[in-house]
Amino acid sequence: MTDPAARPTAGPIVVGTDGSPQARHAVTFALREARLRATGLRAVCAYEYTPARQSGFAWTVSSGPDSQPVPQQRDLVMQAVTDSVRELQEQLGEPFVDVEIVCEPGRPAQVLLEASKDAGLLVVGSRGSGAWGRLALGSTSTEVVHHARLPVVVVPAEHDTAPS
Numbered sequence: 001m002t003d004p005a006a007r008p009t010a011g012p013i014v015v016g017t018d019g020s021p022q023a024r025h026a027v028t029f030a031l032r033e034a035r036l037r038a039t040g041l042r043a044v045c046a047y048e049y050t051p052a053r054q055s056g057f058a059w060t061v062s063s064g065p066d067s068q069p070v071p072q073q074r075d076l077v078m079q080a081v082t083d084s085v086r087e088l089q090e091q092l093g094e095p096f097v098d099v100e101i102v103c104e105p106g107r108p109a110q111v112l113l114e115a116s117k118d119a120g121l122l123v124v125g126s127r128g129s130g131a132w133g134r135l136a137l138g139s140t141s142t143e144v145v146h147h148a149r150l151p152v153v154v155v156p157a158e159h160d161t162a163p164s
Helices: 021-037 073-092 108-115 139-147
Strands: 013-016 041-047 099-105 121-125 152-155
Touching: 013 021, 013 108, 021 041, 021 073, 021 121, 021 152, 041 073, 041 108, 073 099, 099 108, 108 139, 121 139, 139 152
Parallel strands: 013 041, 013 121, 041 099, 121 152
Antiparallel strands: none
16 A cells, blocks of 8 residues: 555646636635645736737736737736735635746636646636526636646636525
8 A cells, every 4th residue: 555645746726817706716716625635826817918808907907009018017917916816815814825826928728728737636717608607618717628638627606606
């Protein structure tokens, strides 16, 4: 029988966050799961700026010359993610888990899949909308579920978790 202490530990839990309520639920779930697994957490925020598409931390995005993102965008997004995760950790209380913050430009699903190559679990929020609200996943969670090479948890929006 193998000594449990000798088993290699799984990689960190990776969670996608964009400042949305769904993402906050996902981060809370991931923090709790990291505690249970005694592992670290990697909070990942992908940001991109086009006039039609902004990250959930939209207040951090403003255009500079020629409608390009301001040079400090990454720093602003990094600080917003750090503050958000810290707030959620404090709400949960101790024991705190080690958290690595990753903010990268690009498509969210692509950035999450890249950041989770060494992970043990990938957590994303759902973002159903319109008439299909409770049935449909958001485009990022759908793409992640279809392309991930590790277990994925899609955390439903808070109103979807209430008992019937």
